[in-house]
Amino acid sequence: MEDKKILLTHGSGGRLMRDLIRDVILPAFDNPSLRKLEDTAEIPAHEGGRLVMTTDGYVVRPLFFPGGDIGKLAVCGTVNDLATAGARPLAMSAGFILEEGFPLADLERIVMSMKEAADGVPVSFITGDTKVVEKGRGDGIYVSTTGVGLVPQGIELSPAKIRPGDAVLINGPVGSHEAAILSARNDFSLGVAVRSDCAPLFRLMEAVLREVPEARCARDPTRGGVAAALTEIVEAAGYGIELVEDEIPVEEPVRNLCELLGLDPLLMANEGKMLVVVPGEKADACLKAMKGAPEGADARVIGSVNDRKPRLTVKTPYGTTRIVTVPSGSQLPRIC
Amino acid sequence: MEDKKILLTHGSGGRLMRDLIRDVILPAFDNPSLRKLEDTAEIPAHEGGRLVMTTDGYVVRPLFFPGGDIGKLAVCGTVNDLATAGARPLAMSAGFILEEGFPLADLERIVMSMKEAADGVPVSFITGDTKVVEKGRGDGIYVSTTGVGLVPQGIELSPAKIRPGDAVLINGPVGSHEAAILSARNDFSLGVAVRSDCAPLFRLMEAVLREVPEARCARDPTRGGVAAALTEIVEAAGYGIELVEDEIPVEEPVRNLCELLGLDPLLMANEGKMLVVVPGEKADACLKAMKGAPEGADARVIGSVNDRKPRLTVKTPYGTTRIVTVPSGSQLPRIC
Numbered sequence: 001m002e003d004k005k006i007l008l009t010h011g012s013g014g015r016l017m018r019d020l021i022r023d024v025i026l027p028a029f030d031n032p033s034l035r036k037l038e039d040t041a042e043i044p045a046h047e048g049g050r051l052v053m054t055t056d057g058y059v060v061r062p063l064f065f066p067g068g069d070i071g072k073l074a075v076c077g078t079v080n081d082l083a084t085a086g087a088r089p090l091a092m093s094a095g096f097i098l099e100e101g102f103p104l105a106d107l108e109r110i111v112m113s114m115k116e117a118a119d120g121v122p123v124s125f126i127t128g129d130t131k132v133v134e135k136g137r138g139d140g141i142y143v144s145t146t147g148v149g150l151v152p153q154g155i156e157l158s159p160a161k162i163r164p165g166d167a168v169l170i171n172g173p174v175g176s177h178e179a180a181i182l183s184a185r186n187d188f189s190l191g192v193a194v195r196s197d198c199a200p201l202f203r204l205m206e207a208v209l210r211e212v213p214e215a216r217c218a219r220d221p222t223r224g225g226v227a228a229a230l231t232e233i234v235e236a237a238g239y240g241i242e243l244v245e246d247e248i249p250v251e252e253p254v255r256n257l258c259e260l261l262g263l264d265p266l267l268m269a270n271e272g273k274m275l276v277v278v279p280g281e282k283a284d285a286c287l288k289a290m291k292g293a294p295e296g297a298d299a300r301v302i303g304s305v306n307d308r309k310p311r312l313t314v315k316t317p318y319g320t321t322r323i324v325t326v327p328s329g330s331q332l333p334r335i336c
Numbered sequence: 337m338e339d340k341k342i343l344l345t346h347g348s349g350g351r352l353m354r355d356l357i358r359d360v361i362l363p364a365f366d367n368p369s370l371r372k373l374e375d376t377a378e379i380p381a382h383e384g385g386r387l388v389m390t391t392d393g394y395v396v397r398p399l400f401f402p403g404g405d406i407g408k409l410a411v412c413g414t415v416n417d418l419a420t421a422g423a424r425p426l427a428m429s430a431g432f433i434l435e436e437g438f439p440l441a442d443l444e445r446i447v448m449s450m451k452e453a454a455d456g457v458p459v460s461f462i463t464g465d466t467k468v469v470e471k472g473r474g475d476g477i478y479v480s481t482t483g484v485g486l487v488p489q490g491i492e493l494s495p496a497k498i499r500p501g502d503a504v505l506i507n508g509p510v511g512s513h514e515a516a517i518l519s520a521r522n523d524f525s526l527g528v529a530v531r532s533d534c535a536p537l538f539r540l541m542e543a544v545l546r547e548v549p550e551a552r553c554a555r556d557p558t559r560g561g562v563a564a565a566l567t568e569i570v571e572a573a574g575y576g577i578e579l580v581e582d583e584i585p586v587e588e589p590v591r592n593l594c595e596l597l598g599l600d601p602l603l604m605a606n607e608g609k610m611l612v613v614v615p616g617e618k619a620d621a622c623l624k625a626m627k628g629a630p631e632g633a634d635a636r637v638i639g640s641v642n643d644r645k646p647r648l649t650v651k652t653p654y655g656t657t658r659i660v661t662v663p664s665g666s667q668l669p670r671i672c
Contacts, residue, residue, distance in 0.1 A: 011395075012560070012668070012669055012671075013559025013560030013564050013605070014559075014560055014564070014663050015662055015664040017559075036572075037568075038420070038421075039417040039420060040388045040389070040417050040421040040485070041388060042387065042388050042389075043388060045386075050378055050379075050381075051378065051387070051484075052377060052378050052379060053377055053379050053427055053462060053463055053482075053484060054375050054377070054429070055429035055430070055464060055465050055480075055482055056375075056431065057431040057433050057465050057480065059347075059469050081375040082376055084374070084375060084376055085374075085376040091389055093389055093391035093482055095391050097393050097433070097480075126389060127390055127391055128391060129391050129392045129393050131395045131670075133475060133478075133670065134670075136472065137474065138474060138475075139473040139474075142433055142467075142469075142478070144391075144431045144433075144465075144480040146389075146391055146429055146482035148379070148484060220375075223349025223350075223353075224348070224350055228349050228350070232373075269349070326350055326351055327350050327351070328350050328351040328352045332348070333347065333348055333468070334347075335348075
């Protein structure tokens with residue numbers, strides 16, 4: 001299989017497509033639902049709570065980067081979107097748009113990486129789809145994933161619930177994913193490799209909600225970073241949020257890269273971070289819950305909700321306050 | 337908006353992306369879930385039955401063709417996959433991978449077409465995602481849709497349930513979608529325009545299952561056509577299926593095109609057809625139910641299940657029998 005490549009006929013519903021699915025996709029994702037190879041698959045039985053759904057397309061370049069790849073990213077992105085609603089993943093689907101000539105070995109590596117990430121959650125891919133486009137009409141592989149999850153009774157996370165005095169927490173340093181992609185595309189000779197923070201955060205959110213079921217809302221700061229995620233919250237809520245710059249964790253090589261290129265870590269994409277807003281008096285309990293999860297070792301309280309204008313501000317180490325605005329585009333295309 | 341084009345920054349999480357979603361996507365699909373513009377949306381409450389999920393990517397060329405476009409196709413494809421399980425659609429998601437430079441007016445036309453098709457079912461798009469890739473890394477637009485549906489209690493469609501003596505029905509003439517795409521890509525000077533059969537079949541299947549709840553299984557014969565769909569059934573079931581060639585409806589211009597190009601209508605893709613297998617004594621009831629739906633006016637009993645080898649055969653008008661085999665690829669790439 002090493003040097004085999006995707007052909008247009010792999011996508012056209014004939015025997016070659018069935019072989020591809022049986023030989024490459026099925027061995028990775030094997031489960032009773034998928035094994036039937038029907039177009040429609042049953043979502044596992046469940047009780048109580050509310051069902052939620054999320055979908056995302058992944059077009060990241062390069063496909064493989066320090067800390068992850070497009071497959072792991074797709075699983076983490078979908079699981080983390082479900083986690084922002086406090087949902088436990090019930091089932092996922094995966095769609096592939098392959099470019100003619102894409103190495104089968106790379107496809108195998110990507111689906112194995114998806115399997116590994118999904119097993120760790122755990123969640124199963126119960127259905128999927130594969131299409132092939134002509135050489136020059138794609139870029140190797142695009143992945144789309146959809147997840148269905150169950151929000152337990154009593155949990156309702158929404159920006160509308162935030163109140164002045166609430167605390168804003170994050171589970172670790174910001175900007176690592178975008179910095180890793182940036183480094184992988186260029187040679188900045190930083191000496192230290194920057195790794196993407198790409199990680200599924202279902203367990204972390206489960207721990208947070210066990211300790212603080214009255215949590216107000218959660219957001220995974222992906223494209224547009226912490227700035228875009230919190231701006232969405234303040235605009236939806238009608239309150240302001242102020243961050244304390246000194247409290248925002250940034251890894252050393254990421255900070256160096258940002259200084260070198262004049263980038264703001266608050267605007268940089270993350271793929272293993274969760275912003276959680278909780279009542280002020282629950283900040284310590286939330287922090288403790290985060291720190292108990294592997295992805296929350298460096299969790300911090302980074303700011304608070306105020307009753308000033310509905311905008312995002314940052315208190316600098318010099319005691320001044322700056323307003324954070326979301327730029328019309330991002331700093332880097334195709335980061336996820 | 338007429339001459340505006342998609343920019344890379346439309347996909348990067350900033351204000352331009354939010355504007356695109358608010359100005360183009362939201363007006364078409366507007367509903368309370370989507371309006372929140374959160375990454376995760378709630379699936380409408382429902383009771384009883386089993387939940388199922390299906391996903392598909394759409395890469396059809398040309399984007400607009402007689403009888404439909406990539407947007408209508410995406411809605412019909414997902415609704416019809418759910419219908420093969422006997423499911424009523426509860427919610428859908430849509431993902432777009434846009435190529436830099438794609439005309440905004442075309443995107444608007446496509447999402448309006450998706451809205452129209454979804455309204456007719458009815459089903460709502462409750463969440464979505466948009467990514468943009470550089471010029472030359474895509475082909476205008478790729479669409480991926482995922483649907484979640486509810487299978488009523490008592491309905492269980494599966495190839496494992498077919499038995500010798502069962503009847504095989506289809507709701508109308510075969511091959512029209514692939515013939516329409518083929519004609520749209522070339523000028524065969526056929527005189528008559530061939531239109532795709534692209535249509536959502538939820539109502540048709542609902543009518544069939546109301547009359548014949550003991551239906552064995554259903555398949556929408558898309559890529560690979562009736563031949564691929566029935567071959568899947570016979571291989572999964574361990575019984576044979578024999579079709580009667582004279583009973584298989586084919587529209588005149590489609591038949592002419594097939595004869596001109598040496599194509600077999602049984603291998604050609606459909607996007608508004610449903611194959612249903614029912615107990616032999618229920619064939620008339622199923623036929624009547626199909627004919628009562630707008631998409632079933634030309635429904636026919638086209639064959640039956642036998643206890644011979646698990647393969648698909650066709651009885652020709654000359655009294656002979658030929659074996660239908662699924663080719664390794666299809667006759668045409670990117671038909672859906």
